[in-house]
Amino acid sequence: MDTAPPAAADSTADSPAGKGKALVDDTAAAIRARILSGEIPIGAQLRQAELAGALGVSRTPVREALRQLQAGGLIEVLPNRGAVVRVPSPWEVREAYEIRAELEGLACVRAVRAITPAILRELREANETVRAVSGGGTPGEGASPSTAANDCFHTLIHTVAGNQRLARAIKDVNEAFPRNVSALVLHDNPRHREDNIREHERIVEALAAEDAERARAEMKAHVTSAGEQLARWYEQRSATVFRG
CATH class of the missing domain: 1.20.120.530 (GntR ligand-binding domain-like)
Incomplete structure (x- = not known):
């Protein structure tokens, strides 16, 4: 009886793209935790270089993480200030x-x-x-x-x-x-x-x-x-x- 070849293991998580997404998610979670605890206060500017240094990552995952947090409503981008922790209405x-x-x-x-x-x-x-x-x-x-x-x-x-x-x-x-x-x-x-x-x-x-x-x-x-x-x-x- 013919048997089907074994299915290939899902290597998405191990791919460069998967690892990059995981790093962005981890970076976003770390920034979110600091905001929710008050370590990064409401109204504070979120400077990519400072966050990258504090979290031990490059600016690229920080930039993508900030976009993620902006989409979730936790931060906003203001004219002449850049990304800041949003003040809830x-x-x-x-x-x-x-x-x-x-x-x-x-x-x-x-x-x-x-x-x-x-x-x-x-x-x-x-x-x-x-x-x-x-x-x-x-x-x-x-x-x-x-x-x-x-x-x-x-x-x-x-x-x-x-x-x-x-x-x-x-x-x-x-x-x-x-x-x-x-x-x-x-x-x-x-x-x-x-x-x-x-x-x-x-x-x-x-x-x-x-x-x-x-x-x-x-x-x-x-x-x-x-x-x-x-x-x-x-x-x-x-x-x-x-x-x-």
Whole structure:
């Protein structure tokens, strides 16, 4: 019986073109991470030579990576300035957080089915960390401890929800905006900082009571409030701080 010859192995990834694309993707991911952490602040110019030196690559993958990030809306090209980290408009923030509120509310509904005393304890510990570090000094460049603790609180719920597609969708919304700005919002507004902590407590109480609809409502209200505060922060500062 005749047999077909074995299929040739796919060598696309090992080809020069494949390696070049992988390098561009890695470079874009590295620049994106620095923007989202605040290491490269909003409004900052992105100079190809400096980025190439910092990342240990040539200008070519940096140039292509910046085009990729521009297409994704994270950076923009301005006259006489070149590529800069884009300042999100307040309406973008409100729209994104409207979606995020629905997604995180759903995560709470799903989490109620699988919540355990150990997870509840972790949620409370994460919130106490937010309380302990939020009132400290002015957040600098890079991810702040309060942002990390806040992210831990929410990520625990996403993980317990047990839906990877849902978790990815929430992550995509979060990564549309630099994460360090959320820490600045909390730092600049002590009342909002305290509200944020109490909202977390109410979410945990609803999860502990296995009340899915209350957990959904508390999370939606929490995320909507956070989005409004973030939008107002951009409204107040974008024109003067980032645009000059």
